[in-house]
Amino acid sequence: MNIRKLVEAARRARANAYAPYSRYPVGAAVLAKSGKIYSGCNIENAAYPSGLCAERVAIFKAVSEGERELKAIAVVTRNGGSPCGACRQVFAEFAKSNAVYAIACTRGKPKLFTLVELLPERFGPEKLKQK
Ligand code: THU
Numbered sequence: 001m002n003i004r005k006l007v008e009a010a011r012r013a014r015a016n017a018y019a020p021y022s023r024y025p026v027g028a029a030v031l032a033k034s035g036k037i038y039s040g041c042n043i044e045n046a047a048y049p050s051g052l053c054a055e056r057v058a059i060f061k062a063v064s065e066g067e068r069e070l071k072a073i074a075v076v077t078r079n080g081g082s083p084c085g086a087c088r089q090v091f092a093e094f095a096k097s098n099a100v101y102a103i104a105c106t107r108g109k110p111k112l113f114t115l116v117e118l119l120p121e122r123f124g125p126e127k128l129k130q131k
Contacts, residue, residue: 001072003112006031007104010074013039013054014106020044021051027076028054030091032067055087063094072100080105088119097122 006029014027021044029039040057055075062070073091075083080103091099097116104110116122 001031001100003072003074003100003102003110006037006072006074007076007102007110009037009039010054010058010076010102010104011106013041013058014076015041017041017054018043021046021048024077024081026054026081028058029074030055030058030062030070031072032062033069033071034067036062036065036067038062038065038067053084053087055083056090059087059090059094068094069096070094070099072102074102074104074110076104076106078106080111083118085119088115089122091115092119092122092124 009029010027014025017025019025019042026042029037031037038058038061040054042054044051095115099115101113101118102110
């Protein structure tokens, strides 16, 4: 798994962030089981709650192209901000507990985590199958 390449894709995507309200551009990239990388950036809106985080843009791009399993996600911010809970939950829908989370600044090495470290005791699709 090429985490460096994934972080670079997230860094590039960050350049497209539309964040005129927070002025906090975020870039993300996911590596799908197919080997393809999908990237995204945060996209804000004058009606604030209508905006979306970079991670969910990247995840939804991948899923809308037919991907169903994601192996890793990289998130890039100016200060190594930790990803929000909603995005962890959305990533968890399509990832196993050992999937990799790479949290990076605009330069330097990312901090690596597994999904279960960032979202222990997740609520997943299997819970809805149990009676
Ligand atoms: N943001 C993300 O894109 N990902 C996160 O994990 C945290 C926050 C965005 C949302 C908003 O556009 C800006 O960062 C400030 O919250």
